[in-house]
Amino acid sequence: GGELGLLVWKFDQLVAVLTRIDEEAYSTKGKWFLETGFGLLSGQHKNFDTIEDAVSWVGRYTFPDSAHSD
Incomplete structure (x- = not known):
């Protein structure tokens, strides 16, 4: 089956x-x-409980000097 995915742009x-992980493992x-x-x-490589957690982490980790100006 297909997986739900998201491209993150900044x-x-x-x-x-x-x-999104569909496995029970x-x-x-x-x-x-x-x-x-x-x-x-x-x-x-990292797991996140929610998509909001994932996007927030990516936002903080990428371009850290400019993260507060968004």
């Missing part, structure tokens, strides 16, 4: 691809996963 740059069903990160997020 300042017109693709910074992350998030996917490890009690992660319904959580969100940082599938792929670009730039400062390259090589990062």
Whole structure:
């Protein structure tokens, strides 16, 4: 089956691809996963309880000096 996904853009740059976990393994069903990160997020992999948590974390982690000016 397909997975629900979300592209995360910041300042017109693709910074992350998030996917919703549909598997029962490890009690992660319904959580969100940082599938792929670009730039400062390259090589990062992380689970989040909600999409809001995921997007907030990505926003804080990318371009940290400008995160407060959004």
